[in-house]
Amino acid sequence: MRTLLLPLLFLALVGCREQRQELGQAMSGKPPVISGSLEGEWQIADLNGGGSVAGGSLMFDPGDQGTSRVSGTAGCNRFNGAWKQDGSTLKLGPFASTMMACPPPAMEVEQRVVALLEAVNSVSYTQAGEAILAAPDGRKLKLMRAPKP
Structure with a gap:
């Protein structure tokens, strides 16, 4: 059980970090970076x-x-x-x-x-x-x- 819990905890923390980055960017007033192609x-x-x-x-x-x-x-x-x-x-x-x-x-x-x-x-x-x-x-x-x- 413990070996399964660690990977799940890691995935949850990574997801939280990405959400914190998105929230920080939104609160900074900077527009989000939009991906695209130069074609x-x-x-x-x-x-x-x-x-x-x-x-x-x-x-x-x-x-x-x-x-x-x-x-x-x-x-x-x-x-x-x-x-x-x-x-x-x-x-x-x-x-x-x-x-x-x-x-x-x-x-x-x-x-x-x-x-x-x-x-x-x-x-x-x-x-x-x-x-x-x-x-x-x-x-x-x-x-x-x-x-x-």
């Missing part, structure tokens, strides 16, 4: 708190049999690479890019976007359905679903 088309809504990226968009294609690809633009060149999402863990790149000459401000923004995408290691979602891609150093890229045509 589909997104617009770049914010680059590290500096506002949207003009013409910035990403397309996450799940592909077949492990050939998931991401492609996009940050307003100048087109780039593409691999992507893999496992829950909140995210791996992007390496990226290949076209090499068109663009005005220096556009090139600078594009370089910041691609560097951030290559550093990203996690994704979370807001209640509004936005995706937040985050790098370990705190840089973030917020994405909004592209409007349906």
Whole structure:
């Protein structure tokens, strides 16, 4: 009887811990993290708190049999690479890019976007359905679903 009681007690404590975490998050006023998938088309809504990226968009294609690809633009060149999402863990790149000459401000923004995408290691979602891609150093890229045509 005692050997059966210990696993049941453990399961009850684990369940209580999860409920305490949910209650703590609800009481903190922070919106809950909503899971999801990056599959589909997104617009770049914010680059590290500096506002949207003009013409910035990403397309996450799940592909077949492990050939998931991401492609996009940050307003100048087109780039593409691999992507893999496992829950909140995210791996992007390496990226290949076209090499068109663009005005220096556009090139600078594009370089910041691609560097951030290559550093990203996690994704979370807001209640509004936005995706937040985050790098370990705190840089973030917020994405909004592209409007349906």
